[in-house]
Amino acid sequence: MVLVLDSLTTAAVLFIVSSGLFMIFGVLQIINFAHGAWLGLGAYATVVTTALGVSPWLALPLAFVVGGVLGGLTERLVVRPLYARPLDAILATWGLGIVIGQLITLAFGRDVQMIPVLMTGTVDVLGTAYSAYRLTAIAIALAIGLGFVLALERTRLGLTARAVIMNEALARALGINTARVRLATFMLGSAVAACAGVLLTPLTSVDPNMGVIWLIGCFMLVMVSGSSVRALALACIVFGTAQVAVGTYVSPILGGMTVAVLCALMLRLRPKGFAGV
Amino acid sequence: MREAGRTKLAIAGLRSGYGATDVIAGISLEIPAGEICALMGKNGMGKTTLLKSVMGLLPLREGRVGLDGEDITGWTPARLLARGLGYAPQELPLFQDLTILDNLRLALRDDRALAPALERVFGYFPFLAERLNQKAGTLSGGEQKMLILSRSLMLQPDLLLVDEISEGVQPSVVQRIARALLGECERRGMTVLLVEQNLGFALSVAHRWAVLKLGHIQESGENDAAAHARIMEHLKI
Numbered sequence: 001m002v003l004v005l006d007s008l009t010t011a012a013v014l015f016i017v018s019s020g021l022f023m024i025f026g027v028l029q030i031i032n033f034a035h036g037a038w039l040g041l042g043a044y045a046t047v048v049t050t051a052l053g054v055s056p057w058l059a060l061p062l063a064f065v066v067g068g069v070l071g072g073l074t075e076r077l078v079v080r081p082l083y084a085r086p087l088d089a090i091l092a093t094w095g096l097g098i099v100i101g102q103l104i105t106l107a108f109g110r111d112v113q114m115i116p117v118l119m120t121g122t123v124d125v126l127g128t129a130y131s132a133y134r135l136t137a138i139a140i141a142l143a144i145g146l147g148f149v150l151a152l153e154r155t156r157l158g159l160t161a162r163a164v165i166m167n168e169a170l171a172r173a174l175g176i177n178t179a180r181v182r183l184a185t186f187m188l189g190s191a192v193a194a195c196a197g198v199l200l201t202p203l204t205s206v207d208p209n210m211g212v213i214w215l216i217g218c219f220m221l222v223m224v225s226g227s228s229v230r231a232l233a234l235a236c237i238v239f240g241t242a243q244v245a246v247g248t249y250v251s252p253i254l255g256g257m258t259v260a261v262l263c264a265l266m267l268r269l270r271p272k273g274f275a276g277v
Numbered sequence: 278m279r280e281a282g283r284t285k286l287a288i289a290g291l292r293s294g295y296g297a298t299d300v301i302a303g304i305s306l307e308i309p310a311g312e313i314c315a316l317m318g319k320n321g322m323g324k325t326t327l328l329k330s331v332m333g334l335l336p337l338r339e340g341r342v343g344l345d346g347e348d349i350t351g352w353t354p355a356r357l358l359a360r361g362l363g364y365a366p367q368e369l370p371l372f373q374d375l376t377i378l379d380n381l382r383l384a385l386r387d388d389r390a391l392a393p394a395l396e397r398v399f400g401y402f403p404f405l406a407e408r409l410n411q412k413a414g415t416l417s418g419g420e421q422k423m424l425i426l427s428r429s430l431m432l433q434p435d436l437l438l439v440d441e442i443s444e445g446v447q448p449s450v451v452q453r454i455a456r457a458l459l460g461e462c463e464r465r466g467m468t469v470l471l472v473e474q475n476l477g478f479a480l481s482v483a484h485r486w487a488v489l490k491l492g493h494i495q496e497s498g499e500n501d502a503a504a505h506a507r508i509m510e511h512l513k514i
Binding site: 156159160162163166167169170171172173174175176177 | 354372382
């Protein structure tokens with residue numbers, strides 16, 4: 001039972017952490033390697049709320065706003081000239097991630113931060129006492145996934161974003177301000193990533209480079225998912241389960257590498273990944 | 278509803294192209310309000326490039342574009358659409374994976390004016406109303422062309438740029454397309470710049486014509502008894 005719950009919650013956490021990167025990649029076809037830095041920024045929003053002595057949940061709106069604003073600046077200043085050169089965009093955002101990591105170090109120091117957890121206690125699931133917070137992660141992942149699907153398929157902005165993904169030249173000819181759609185997407189993706197950073201704080205140590213460890217897994221998950229939310233959810237469940245299995249039965253250290261290794265293997269055998277499933 | 282004298286579209290000395298080459302090498306063309314002007318020419322002569330240039334999708338290298346006497350040179354597509362320009366493109370003209378309804382919705386900035394706009398285009402092409410949730414990519418060639426034209430009519434443009442709307446379409450559908458174009462012209466005085474290769478269709482609807490050759494207007498004139506022979510002169514191999 002614990003294994004099942006571990007698998008599900010690990011999948012949920014992977015989904016939450018990947019969703020910001022996924023949004024940006026899905027619409028803009030750009031891999032934002034500063035994604036790890038957004039996660040770190042979000043986590044440090046929790047450090048700020050702790051220092052202010054307010055509820056750690058308030059770090060969520062703080063991270064959302066800071067992530068959105070910084071995402072907007074990044075799109076304008078760094079990413080916008082590089083849409084036609086995706087490899088250069090990877091380098092540029094990777095560099096930006098390093099800069100942000102250093103700025104966090106300058107502001108908060110190199111040490112691991114101690115912050116209060118968002119939620120304590122356990123819930124009884126079919127006779128097993130299980131972390132309430134990890135269960136909440138499942139609900140949050142479902143909310144993000146459903147919200148994303150609904151936003152894309154039921155709102156005007158989603159329709160516009162899909163039009164830009166499918167055929168940008170035509171979208172422009174129809175008067176859609178494609179530059180604004182890109183800006184909005186990048187801001188939203190960055191904001192969601194920063195919020196994911198807040199949500200990570202009870203599960204991982206908070207230090208300036210904490211995001212980098214997650215970045216590779218997120219990157220690989222997004223690579224095997226293409227632009228499909230359903231494919232991302234499936235990839236998270238499959239590889240999250242694999243990570244838990246390897247971590248439990250083989251070695252916790254190998255478990256941490258499972259997602260990246262299996263995704264690489266999958267891309268080798270089936271370059272389209274889960275896209276189209 | 279032709280109004281004598283008033284010029285709708287005035288293109289003067291237009292030069293435009295891709296990379297190092299000028300595809301349009303100095304074109305001047307005027308269309309009176311309420312008229313359909315057929316722009317003929319073989320493949321690769323610059324017809325599509327001219328429409329894209331007027332529509333603000335390609336940067337102009339020289340020349341001016343005027344609409345009702347107002348200088349609209351260098352305007353963005355969004356501003357031109359708001360000013361009453363419409364465009365029915367030929368290259369990748371539909372969102373293949375979106376439904377008919379979503380393709381039509383994307384012509385408007387919001388859904389407030391959607392119902393009456395749909396009602397109007399359904400009047401010309403009733404099949405759209407019955408298959409709103411069908412993906413555009415699954416429509417036949419002729420149905421796709423009717424959808425492209427319908428989308429360009431959603432905003433009731435004053436001036437419509439149409440790029441080879443009859444290409445690969447069976448005669449009965451060409452007739453329905455012609456009826457829609459003429460209907461909008463008669464009802465609201467719409468002006469049309471009609472890029473065509475189908476001479477029969479073009480002359481069945483146009484008031485005037487021009488032939489484009491290697492980026493220049495080779496000859497132009499009214500659609501009179503001699504028009505067919507004069508255009509054929511330019512189009513034959």
